[in-house]
Amino acid sequence: MRLDVVTIFADYLAPLQLSLIGKAQQQGLLDVRVHDLREHTHDRHRTVDDTPYGGGAGLLMKPEPWGEALDALLADPPAGAREEGPVLVVPSPVGEVFSQRAAVELAAEPWLVFACGRYEGIDARVVEHYRTRIRVREVSLGDYVLNGGEVAVLAITEAVVRLVPGVIGNAASLTEESHAPEHDGLLEHPAYTKPASWRGLDVPAVLAGGNHGAVERWRRDEALRRTASRRPDVLRRLDPARCDRHDLAV
Numbered sequence: 001m002r003l004d005v006v007t008i009f010a011d012y013l014a015p016l017q018l019s020l021i022g023k024a025q026q027q028g029l030l031d032v033r034v035h036d037l038r039e040h041t042h043d044r045h046r047t048v049d050d051t052p053y054g055g056g057a058g059l060l061m062k063p064e065p066w067g068e069a070l071d072a073l074l075a076d077p078p079a080g081a082r083e084e085g086p087v088l089v090v091p092s093p094v095g096e097v098f099s100q101r102a103a104v105e106l107a108a109e110p111w112l113v114f115a116c117g118r119y120e121g122i123d124a125r126v127v128e129h130y131r132t133r134i135r136v137r138e139v140s141l142g143d144y145v146l147n148g149g150e151v152a153v154l155a156i157t158e159a160v161v162r163l164v165p166g167v168i169g170n171a172a173s174l175t176e177e178s179h180a181p182e183h184d185g186l187l188e189h190p191a192y193t194k195p196a197s198w199r200g201l202d203v204p205a206v207l208a209g210g211n212h213g214a215v216e217r218w219r220r221d222e223a224l225r226r227t228a229s230r231r232p233d234v235l236r237r238l239d240p241a242r243c244d245r246h247d248l249a250v
């Protein structure tokens with residue numbers, strides 16, 4: 001998988017060289033390239049922003065540098081890129097709320113390009129223009145406001161890259177996590193390790209009883225109970241036929 005990130009704060013993306021994502025690059029599973037948007041300006045001050053038409057507080061990112069930067073990437077596709085080009089992922093407060101389903105979809109792509117906005121965002125014509133050429137997904141981390149797209153790119157990249165075959169050593173663990181499609185997107189059940197008793201709190205006996213069927217039923221029950229309690233919106237999406245706990249009010 002090739003990831004291109006366009007930003008004015010390249011240092012923000014330094015964590016992509018660490019840990020799991022850094023190792024995936026060393027293994028050749030991932031090729032991450034960070035590009036400075038200011039390389040695509042041509043004035044003395046390397047200007048990337050200007051005042052918004054119609055007035056309003058703050059500044060917007062100008063379309064020209066973005067057009068030049070993204071055109072340069074599209075002109076030099078990586079080996080294995082799809083005919084239709086990359087998915088352009090634009091972190092934005094007005095985007096679809098990022099989800100595990102979106103992570104799974106993006107993990108199936110050979111090439112992702114991230115456009116990190118700053119200031120009050122990017123001139124709307126950039127997304128409008130590139131929607132005519134490639135697939136564009138405006139994505140939000142959630143209903144709160146950040147100062148730019150870089151933090152979102154770090155989160156989205158981690159969620160996506162960990163799903164790429166070979167990146168996580170024990171792929172089986174991916175199917176046992178909260179929001180995993182294999183578990184209907186439910187929240188994960190409580191988990192315990194040794195000691196069996198800690199500060200007067202005991203591990204549920206069923207987990208140490210050796211009855212794997214009973215353990216699986218307990219875990220499913222706990223996942224349903226926890227999801228009903230904390231994320232009824234997730235439970236409502238569950239096919240009723242798969243909601244084994246009919247006592248859960250949703």
Ligand SMILES: N#Cc1c(-c2ccc3cc[nH]c3c2)n[nH]c1N
Nearest residue numbers: 091092117141142146148149152
């Ligand atoms: N993703 C996401 C975001 C943002 C965000 C993204 C990009 C820019 C560019 C300027 N300000 C931004 C805020 N705020 N809240 C989220 N969940």
